[in-house]
Amino acid sequence: MSNLPWFWIGLGALVVVSVAVNLWLNQRAAKATPLCQHCDSKRVKEIKRDIVQSRTIEFNAGGMSGGGDVRLQFDYDLTYSCEDCDRKMVIRLTETQ
Numbered sequence: 001m002s003n004l005p006w007f008w009i010g011l012g013a014l015v016v017v018s019v020a021v022n023l024w025l026n027q028r029a030a031k032a033t034p035l036c037q038h039c040d041s042k043r044v045k046e047i048k049r050d051i052v053q054s055r056t057i058e059f060n061a062g063g064m065s066g067g068g069d070v071r072l073q074f075d076y077d078l079t080y081s082c083e084d085c086d087r088k089m090v091i092r093l094t095e096t097q
Contacts, residue, residue: 036082037089047088048079057096072097 036044053075076093 041084043083044080
């Protein structure tokens with residue numbers, strides 16, 4: 001009976017650590033920057049973001065009526081500047097909101 005509280009404490013600590021690791025990995029993936037296409041440097045900086053196109057997308061919920069979801073999707077042209085070779089590159093990004 002005396003080991004039961006330690007079980008719950010250990011389980012709670014495991015949940016807290018797993019949530020923290022998941023949040024850290026999601027934040028790290030969201031901030032990923034590309035490599036320079038000319039010199040493969042990681043020292044690139046976003047200098048401009050232009051909206052090229054926007055459109056609506058409808059997701060169907062298994063073909064049932066009334067269950068659809070409408071989202072807005074943007075196409076961006078991201079302009080990056082490399083701090084090592086001073087060249088610029090443009091990458092197209094699609095983002096759904």
